[in-house]
Amino acid sequence: MVVVLGVILGVAIGLYAAPSLPAGLQPYIPIAVVAALDALFGAARAFLAHTFSDKVFVVSFVSNVLIAAAIVWVGDQIGVGSQLTTAVVVVLGIRIFTNAAAIRRELIHA
Amino acid sequence: MPEGLEPEPGTPLSEPGERASSDxxxxxxxxxxxxxxxxxxxxxxxxxxxxxxxxxxxxxxADTNYQSLRRSDLVALLDSLSSQSDRLDSEISSLSRTKTKLENSATSQKAAQEANQARLNALQVLSGEVAAQGPGITVTILDPQQRVTPQLLVDAIQELRDAGAEAIQINHTVRVVASTWFDAHATTLIADGVTVQRPIVIDAIGDPATLSGALKFRGGLASTVESTQVGGTVLISQHNQLLIGSLHDPPALRYARPS
CATH class of the missing domain: 1.20.5 (Single alpha-helices involved in coiled-coils or other helix-helix interfaces)
Structure with a gap:
């Protein structure tokens, strides 16, 4: 229930706050969001597998986001930013699908 | 949502019991x-x-200021924009050149048209195809003894032309042009095939003072008509506005063509 409240609050903040993300960070925000989604799916899977640990969740969340952004940043510095963005998105997308499949099997046994 | 989830707190150990017993x-x-x-x-x-x-x-x-684009994308964008701008610049210069050319040709064409129109007006007046108006004189020749000869009329017309008459008519009916001829049948005067009744009235458009002077000098029309051989009278009146309304139909040309 608190999680649902958090989602609602986040939507409200996103809709009513002025879009004032710093310009320098802007290319990395979408990657960070994808990484965060991956961390959330992993947390849901762990929760359903009864191996959820809040410490692991927070650490993996923060490190996922930071590492994804850092990879893209390094790629931008050496001129392969768009390719690395694609690579990170592909890897994270595969992980998200894997986690989603595991969650689906756990929930509806199919 | 609360209804759908409410059973969960109530059954904490029953359904997931087997799996979660050791968890x-x-x-x-x-x-x-x-x-x-x-x-x-x-x-x-x-x-x-x-x-x-x-x-x-x-x-x-809401992004319209390209802040989120990468450097390579921005460079490509800038390249395409500058090449597009170059293309548009050259198009502008070629179009403005065309515009100048067209304006020049329009101006010269208009000038030529105006000159042609003025020339056409002058020629139409001279050939008697249109009515003419302007300052001029009216010469009335009273000839009670009917002794005015065609030769005398030709001399009078020639004197008027020498004095700058631009349009001449006789008796309001005969427009005098280059091909006008005079003849006499006994005492009857004929101009361009039309009988000239007496008194003879000649209208001429030109400078009134010059035209009057051309008729009055010694040995001119006035002195000839008023001599004892003819015994007539010449009345000359000057007008600021004189209308010559008679027309001359030009014959259809059979041989001559403009070259």
């Missing part, structure tokens, strides 16, 4: 309405992610 983390699932620390953490994280995602989506939609 120490089974307890938080039962305490749905009393959020544990991990649930709070997840809620905060989810809130942050949602807010960031929506913010970035909104910013991407």
């Amino acid at each position: 120490p983390r089974q307890a938080p699932r039962g305490t749905f309405w009393r959020p544990s620390l991990s649930q709070l953490i997840v809620a905060v994280v989810v809130c942050l992610v949602t807010a960031t995602a929506i913010l970035s989506a909104r910013q991407r939609q």
